[in-house]
Amino acid sequence: MKDVSGLMVPEFQDVVDAHERIKPHIHRTPVLTSEYMNQLSGAELFFKCENFQKAGAFKVRGACNAVFGLSDEDARRGVATHSSGNHALSLSYAAGRRGIPCHVVMPRTAPQAKKDAVRGYGGIITECEPSTTSREEVFARVEAETGAEFVHPYNDPRVIAGQGTCSREFMEQVQGLDAVIAPIGGGGMISGTCLTLSNIAPHVEIYAAEPEQADDAYRSFKAGHIIADDAPNTVADGLKVPLKDLTWHFVSNHVTDILTASEQEIIDAMKLTWARMKIVMEPSCAVPLAVILKNPEVFRGKRVGVIVTGGNVDLDKLPWMKG
Known part of the structure; x- marks a missing residue:
């Protein structure tokens, strides 16, 4: 840890130490690919499946x-x-x-x-x-x-260091990535991604994906300071929380861009992944694919790592069900 303007900011050694500490308690999750998704997006996509993680999520x-x-x-x-x-x-x-x-x-x-x-x-x-x-x-x-x-859900240096182990694995599993994209709510996963990639793969672009109806991180990024919504309404229930000072430190210093998707685009991407890749992901995890399909010019021709953050879904209330 180092003190940056009064913030205790984790360093890459904290990620290395975290990985050793948590190895007995987590899965090294697989990376899946889909020719269909590649054709649809014009990019080469690699899905890091934290929906297969212990407890069903990267957290x-x-x-x-x-x-x-x-x-x-x-x-x-x-x-x-x-x-x-x-x-x-x-x-x-x-x-x-x-x-x-x-x-x-x-x-x-x-x-x-x-x-x-x-x-x-x-x-x-x-x-x-x-x-x-x-x-x-x-x-x-x-x-x-x-x-x-x-133990704060995301604005905690111990938590961010732990989340950084996901990208460390990802870089070992897939060579030559041009970009990595993950959902953003409070920013824990994105911060861990920034922490790891800025140290071991600084050339890799980092994109954050956010619902249009909970776009406070997007607006914060454009404004240059934190803008917090109190109670946004989105199908992506894991992305309703605002950035805090520690996660803002990483987002403002290392994220390439934040892109947003509509509710329907998120639901369509979630359903598409279920149908084509046969994996269960929750709505929050579909936001990266939604923004990739929405912004093909950003990702076309690139090797893109997509972090699928979790798979804890209420199977009786899937968002494409009517009634």
């Missing part, structure tokens, strides 16, 4: 790094967080592996599949209203009552 990397990096004394008090789903269940998974309690504040509107998964891993849920304000107010109460160690 288990950062969660495990935070949990297994705690001293025994700190770990005894347990961990706590607020999350719309994947970080909640990932932290619950990690805490369960270490045998410590995990307290989670989740929006009451979070997908039932994610709530069930959190409880399945032993997490203790307190519900809040679906807004950043409510989430933080309720969490402050839970944190005070439990005394647990706060």
Whole structure:
């Protein structure tokens, strides 16, 4: 870690250390390709499938790094967080592996599949209203009552270092990438990607993909400072949270561009991936493919790494179902 203008910013050695720490608790996820997707996009696409990760999402990397990096004394008090789903269940998974309690504040509107998964891993849920304000107010109460160690879903150097292990694997699995693209909400995965690639593959362009209806990162990027929406409404439930100071540090310094897609474009890309690649991905993960198909001139002729961030879907409420 290094101090940058009062921020504790993780360094690449923290990613290396995180990878060693979390190896017993994660999968080295596969990279899939699709000739159909290549023809459709005009690019050569490589899909890093974190939907096959433990707990069904990349967030288990950062969660495990935070949990297994705690001293025994700190770990005894347990961990706590607020999350719309994947970080909640990932932290619950990690805490369960270490045998410590995990307290989670989740929006009451979070997908039932994610709530069930959190409880399945032993997490203790307190519900809040679906807004950043409510989430933080309720969490402050839970944190005070439990005394647990706060592990922020994304604005935490331990979490970002853990997420950086995904791109480290990706660079080992696929040679000669021109660009990497991942979804952006709070910016944890993008920050980890920036941290890793800026050190081991600085020539690789980094794109972030965001829903038009939750485009605060896009507007922040264009304005040059953080613009936060309190309660955006999008099918991509994992991308509703705003950037924070630590993730903004990485986004503002290393991201090539942020591109957006409409709700219908996201749903179409998700359905297309299910149909053609036979993999389950959640709506948030479809945003990168949606923006690639929407902006072919940006990606045409390039070797593009696409991070598929998770596969925790409520199968009874797929977004293309009617009624």
